[in-house]
Structures are given as C-alpha cells and as structure tokens.
Amino acid sequence: QEQEGSLRAALINAQKLGDKVIKESKEKAELIVRDAQVKAENIIDNMFITFKESKIFYDVVGGGKNVVVFLCGWGYGSEVIKPLAKKLSDDSFTKIFVDFPCFGKSENVKTDWILEDYADLVHQILKTEKINAPVKVVGHSFGGKVAILLENKYNIVESLVLVASAGIKPRFSLSKTLKVWRFKLRRKFGKNVANFGSEDYRALPDIAKKT
Numbered sequence: 001q002e003q004e005g006s007l008r009a010a011l012i013n014a015q016k017l018g019d020k021v022i023k024e025s026k027e028k029a030e031l032i033v034r035d036a037q038v039k040a041e042n043i044i045d046n047m048f049i050t051f052k053e054s055k056i057f058y059d060v061v062g063g064g065k066n067v068v069v070f071l072c073g074w075g076y077g078s079e080v081i082k083p084l085a086k087k088l089s090d091d092s093f094t095k096i097f098v099d100f101p102c103f104g105k106s107e108n109v110k111t112d113w114i115l116e117d118y119a120d121l122v123h124q125i126l127k128t129e130k131i132n133a134p135v136k137v138v139g140h141s142f143g144g145k146v147a148i149l150l151e152n153k154y155n156i157v158e159s160l161v162l163v164a165s166a167g168i169k170p171r172f173s174l175s176k177t178l179k180v181w182r183f184k185l186r187r188k189f190g191k192n193v194a195n196f197g198s199e200d201y202r203a204l205p206d207i208a209k210k211t
Helices: 002-046 115-128 142-154 174-188 206-210
Strands: 048-051 054-061 066-071 093-098 135-140 157-163
Touching (some): 066 142, 135 142, 142 157
Parallel strands (some): 066 135
C-alpha cells in the first residue's frame, strides 16, 4: 500500500509538473506570438510615410548593398513591377518600391501636388530608410519623369533605367500637337476638359489632375 501511495503521489506530482510546464510553455508561446504581431505591425507602419497630408505606401525588399528604386507609371501600383524585380537577388540588392498617391496602397492626394513633390517624396523615403549613398532607379513612364527630376534636384542617382519614359520631349504629329494645344487652351479659359486625356487620367479625383 505504501508503494501504491508513493506511486500515486509521484503520478500526481508529475501531472502537476506537466501542467505547470504546459502552462509556462503556453504563456511563452503567447508572448512570442504577441511580440511577433507587434513587430509585424511596426514593419507595416514603417512601410507608410505621411507626405503632404497623404499616407504613402512603399515597400523594401532584400538587404543587399546595391539600392534600386522602382517607380511605376501613372495609374499603376508597385505590384505590377515586382515580378521584374525578382530577377535581382535579395542578397545583392535592396529594392524599394513606391506607390505614388492615388495608386496602389497609397491614399489619394489631399492637397495640390506638382511634379517636384513626387521627387521630394522619393527623396524623403530614402532619408527615412537612412540611405545616403547614390541609388539606381528604374522609372517607367511617369516614374521615369520623376526619376529624372530626382537626379536633377538631389544628384543621388548613380544609374538610371528609363522604360517608355515621360520627361523626354517627344516629336508629336501635327494632329497630336493641335489636340494638346486645344486641351491647354480650353483648360486655361475654364472650359470643360472632362473628355480629354486617357481613361486612367479621367478616373482620377479632380485635385490629382492638376499634377
């Protein structure tokens, strides 16, 4: 009976010890999960920057010493260019993707923006990420125009890839030139220009069309 009682007591103690270990492990697991959630939330917060009253989304991928900034064209978020960027190794490159206001995950503009504001935005993101060395920039369409201005104003672009870029004065046909001047004259004299421009331009809020 003594042996049976000792065995029963040992089993009870073992069960209590097991329950304690399980409880402590559960509490530690909850702390780890909570800490991971907080870090994840901080990472998400760090992917946004408030600029000219709008919350602007950007993403940083990789940790290499070569910094490449990707700037999309008008009407596109950075998700469209990420598949191309996957060709660059995360070990060798730090890739920064910017969603301009009104597109992707960024908010619409709250105030009037001029072209220079977009270059200032990119420069501010680089400062936020503590990137002071010259960077490489891939600019598509409107993003190319911003990239050109970024270099002209801040002299921080060591190499530039322009894809179907704006900002390079094209040679328009006579009909295209007349259409552009017709639009500018109508806008100058307060005439209705709602039917002018591309589909993505017409879909923008009025305040964004001033850019």
